[in-house]
Amino acid sequence: MATTVAYAKKLGKTPIVVNNCPGFLVNRVLFPYFGAFAQLIHDGADFRQIDKAMERFGWPMGPAYLMDVVGIDxxxxxxxxxxxxxxxxxxxxPNVIEKLFEAGDLGQKTGKGFYLYKADKKGKPKKLPNPDIDRYISEVQPEQCPFTDEQIINRMMVAMCLEVVRCLEDKIVETAVEADMGLALGIGFPPFRGGALRYIDSIGVGDFVDLADSLIDLGDLYEPTEKLRELAKTGGSFYQ
Known part of the structure; x- marks a missing residue:
């Protein structure tokens, strides 16, 4: 392990040692975020608004655009x-991502996903509106419903942040610093927010637990852990 860490440092990388679980750290915390995204669409949200809201929050790209880049498949x-x-x-x-997969619209690699992609003058894919996407969304979205940007951000971020808390409690990662660094370097978590656990601290652990409890009817992704509830009761934080 020490040899691998040293080699990564020689390559100019910042290695973070994690324990084994499905998805390790990065994918494990990313997919509750994608799950919240899919559920928002099912509940009536416009994916374009979701992308814009999360980009304004500080992400380099919204979840729909990110899924296109990663690949729908x-x-x-x-x-x-x-x-x-x-x-x-x-x-x-029902999940619109699965509808796109079934149609063979896999994102940038096929030129069509949530968005269309055409090569610009430099040969790089340029994101354009996809006129067919609303047809797929109508198959999984019973009706359109208005959401505020704050509601979108809360649903997206609480799902992700709670999974980071679970990773820390499960010893997938040893420290809050390493967890937050992994998110900033691995998935583009807005660096000025300091990471998921620093973000919880900025809200206040007690207020964050209250926020999660207000969303708990959405499913188990929004259930605070018992240790997090205890931390809230004692007025604690992840960073001292």
Missing amino acids: TGVHAQGVMAAGFERMQQSF
């Missing part, structure tokens, strides 16, 4: 792995 496969490993990540509602 990769996302469907990884979601299956995560759902097999964690019951709370199983989805009981």
Whole structure:
């Protein structure tokens, strides 16, 4: 292990040692985020608004754009792995990502996903509106419903942040610093927010637990752990 860490440092990388579980650290915390995204669409949200809200929050790209870049097929496969490993990540509602997969619209690699992609003058894929996407969404979305950006951000971030808390409690990662660093370097978590656990601290652990409890009817992804509830009761934080 020490040899691997030293080699990564020589390559100019920042290694983070994690224990084994489905998805390790990065994918394990990313797929509750994608799950929240899929559930928002099912509940009536516009994916374009979700992308814009999360980009304004500080993410380099919204979840729809990110899924297109990762690859719809990769996302469907990884979601299956995560759902097999964690019951709370199983989805009981129809998912537009699966509809795109069935249609062969796999994102940038096929030129069509949530968005269309055409090469610009430099040969790089340029994101454009996809006129067919609303047809797929109508198959999984009973009706459109208005959401505020705050509601979108809360649903997306609480699902992800709670999974980071579970990773820390499960000893998948040893420290809050390493967990937050992994998110910043591995998935583009907004660096000025300091990471998921620092973000919880900025809200206040007690207020974060209250926020999660207000969303708990959405499913087990939004259930605070007992240790987190105890931390809230004692007025504690992840960083001292």
